[in-house]
Amino acid sequence: MADEVVAGRWGGTDVDFGEEGGRLTYGSYLRLPQLLDQQRLESDPPAHDELLFITIHQVYELWFKQVLHELTASRNAMLNNELWLAQHLLRRVHTIERTLTQQVDILETMTPQDFGEFRHRLSPASGFQSVQFREIEFLSAAKDPSFVRRFRGLTDAETARLELRLDEPSLWDAFLAVLGHAGFATDTEDSIGDALRKAAGDRAHYGAVWELAEALLQHDELAAAWRARHVVMVERMIGTKPGTGGSSGATYLRSRLDLRYYPLLWDLRSSL
Numbered sequence: 001m002a003d004e005v006v007a008g009r010w011g012g013t014d015v016d017f018g019e020e021g022g023r024l025t026y027g028s029y030l031r032l033p034q035l036l037d038q039q040r041l042e043s044d045p046p047a048h049d050e051l052l053f054i055t056i057h058q059v060y061e062l063w064f065k066q067v068l069h070e071l072t073a074s075r076n077a078m079l080n081n082e083l084w085l086a087q088h089l090l091r092r093v094h095t096i097e098r099t100l101t102q103q104v105d106i107l108e109t110m111t112p113q114d115f116g117e118f119r120h121r122l123s124p125a126s127g128f129q130s131v132q133f134r135e136i137e138f139l140s141a142a143k144d145p146s147f148v149r150r151f152r153g154l155t156d157a158e159t160a161r162l163e164l165r166l167d168e169p170s171l172w173d174a175f176l177a178v179l180g181h182a183g184f185a186t187d188t189e190d191s192i193g194d195a196l197r198k199a200a201g202d203r204a205h206y207g208a209v210w211e212l213a214e215a216l217l218q219h220d221e222l223a224a225a226w227r228a229r230h231v232v233m234v235e236r237m238i239g240t241k242p243g244t245g246g247s248s249g250a251t252y253l254r255s256r257l258d259l260r261y262y263p264l265l266w267d268l269r270s271s272l
């Protein structure tokens, strides 16, 4: 009898499973009517590739939201000295970050000529105005308040989000708390350097601290890889033209390639 019920519910081809009670559905749970109604082209007549351009950016912003969710939780885990959880969440972020860099491949199937069909409609908008991108930088440790001032067209809620990210502890602040908890002094750059060398040199003792430092460095390296990939894509698409956001374009983006979230973790390499 039980077998018949199972066969009837899942085995047949004409069953209406998934519709019991007509409450939650795939589309209503994921809010697909709303989500799939958010791709509005600026070009008129519609440029074929603009849908791809919008889709890519929307997907980026969804992943940025997830990255912020994970980085915030990882930071909090470090503040609670939960080292396993902190590195576990950072590893998820790494996987997302690799995906974000790979996505450039999809956008590069667009030719500069086809981008040119709608690019002039985008000005003065640009990725420079991505609030979540800047939140990720601030939370990671690269806090630069001048970006908040240079943003044009921020809503009050967006300004408040950025101010909060500037005020709250970064991942680096939280990592220093972990070092402090492990018994190290962290009041000067020299003492932090000593702590890192000690942890690196005694992994039997400080394995969890070392793993966490490596996970932070990986996050830093993957962010740098995205910046490098983005600027080469930009050179392929627009050469040396200025950006729609009003910057010098690739020259500005190249000036950001040396940014590192955790310079002391990179300095450490020279003394290992």
Ligand code: HEM
Pocket (backbone or CB within 6 Å): 056, 057, 060, 061, 107, 115, 125, 126, 127, 128, 129, 130, 133, 230, 233, 234, 237, 238, 242, 243, 244, 245, 246, 247, 248, 249, 250, 252, 253, 256
């Ligand atoms: C055709 C593809 C793209 C081109 C030609 C392009 C071009 C540019 C340029 C020229 C800038 C400098 C700001 C300006 O003056 O406009 C910039 C900044 C930026 N773009 Fe893109 N971009 C492209 C795709 C993307 C994608 C897919 C993302 C993903 C979200 C993105 C995110 C950003 C971010 C976050 C910045 C600010 C970087 C910083 O300040 O360090 N861009 N982009």
Ligand SMILES: N[C@@H](CC(=O)c1ccccc1NC=O)C(=O)O
Pocket (backbone or CB within 6 Å): 057, 119, 122, 125, 126, 127, 128, 238, 242, 243, 244, 245
């Ligand atoms: N800044 C780009 C245009 C661009 O890519 C863009 C335009 C509006 C919203 C997001 C964008 N993506 C990255 O900058 C350009 O100068 O061609």
